[in-house]
Amino acid sequence: MRTDHATDLEITMENPVLRGDLSFEDYHEILSSEPRTISVSYQDRHLFEITIPPSVFNPIISRSAQALIDIILKGDIPVAGSRFVDLGCGCGIIGLAAAEKSSKSVLYTDINPNIDFLQSHPKFRPDIDRVMTQSFCEKEKENSADIVVFSLPSRIRDQKPSDESVKAAYLRDLDFIPTMIKKISHVLVSGGRFVFWYGIHPNQMHYFSQFIIELSEFFDRNSLACLLEYQFEDGYTSTIYSIVKK
Numbered sequence: 001m002r003t004d005h006a007t008d009l010e011i012t013m014e015n016p017v018l019r020g021d022l023s024f025e026d027y028h029e030i031l032s033s034e035p036r037t038i039s040v041s042y043q044d045r046h047l048f049e050i051t052i053p054p055s056v057f058n059p060i061i062s063r064s065a066q067a068l069i070d071i072i073l074k075g076d077i078p079v080a081g082s083r084f085v086d087l088g089c090g091c092g093i094i095g096l097a098a099a100e101k102s103s104k105s106v107l108y109t110d111i112n113p114n115i116d117f118l119q120s121h122p123k124f125r126p127d128i129d130r131v132m133t134q135s136f137c138e139k140e141k142e143n144s145a146d147i148v149v150f151s152l153p154s155r156i157r158d159q160k161p162s163d164e165s166v167k168a169a170y171l172r173d174l175d176f177i178p179t180m181i182k183k184i185s186h187v188l189v190s191g192g193r194f195v196f197w198y199g200i201h202p203n204q205m206h207y208f209s210q211f212i213i214e215l216s217e218f219f220d221r222n223s224l225a226c227l228l229e230y231q232f233e234d235g236y237t238s239t240i241y242s243i244v245k246k
């Protein structure tokens with residue numbers, strides 16, 4: 001288990017937007033109000049650029065995208081040759097990293113309908129990769145994936161945000177987890193892997209414990225492995241776990 005965010009990954013944005021005193025939500029509204037180009041490098045090698053359209057989550061300050069891509073590029077999960085699902089793909093930064101590591105295919109999928117631009121990305125492999133707007137892979141066939149990676153929205157509210165809103169990137173309601181677990185287990189083969197980033201807000205450990213208990217209905221709890229855990233000064237804990245489907 002790694003306990004810090006030391007990384008060889010660098011994500012930069014053309015014409016940076018300073019956050020200043022803006023709240024996380026206000027900053028993301030501004031980031032996603034117009035197209036913005038980010039560039040991704042690993043170990044000083046340029047990998048790709050993405051021009052993110054409006055209303056799509058911008059990972060420039062994301063604790064999850066950086067950590068998940070790092071794990072993929074380091075080879076901590078067996079991406080080569082896999083049918084890889086970038087669930088909640090947003091701008092596709094995680095799936096593009098999986099293509100870089102020779103996944104057999106990448107399904108870029110999100111509830112947000114503004115993701116079609118990925119089909120014209122230079123690293124998108126026509127006839128191999130796909131882009132689909134849907135909730136939790138609900139239109140996919142049973143047993144059609146080997147690895148599903150998802151960076152879960154970590155703030156909990158009573159109401160579900162609109163699918164097209166950038167708020168859907170970081171807010172979820174209480175039905176989110178049980179639905180997600182069922183749909184992901186449907187699409188994964190037995191022995192397939194669910195890798196997720198989960199941010200634990202201070203005083204919300206009970207939601208996380210409940211999530212792990214619910215996972216064990218479809219996933220082998222003995223296979224649960226913590227790939228990263230890092231606690232920030234404000235008490236917020238960033239985690240990445242991997243678990244294998246029964």
Ligand SMILES: C[S@@+](CC[C@H](N)C(=O)[O-])C[C@H]1O[C@@H](n2cnc3c(N)ncnc32)[C@H](O)[C@@H]1O
Nearest residue numbers: 059065088089090110111112135136151168169
């Ligand atoms: C934290 S963002 C991560 C985006 C991208 N993976 C990244 O790292 O930049 C979470 C993403 O999940 C998507 N999302 C939220 N609910 C979803 C659902 N039910 N099905 C599919 N995607 C969903 C959001 O639209 C958002 O793009």
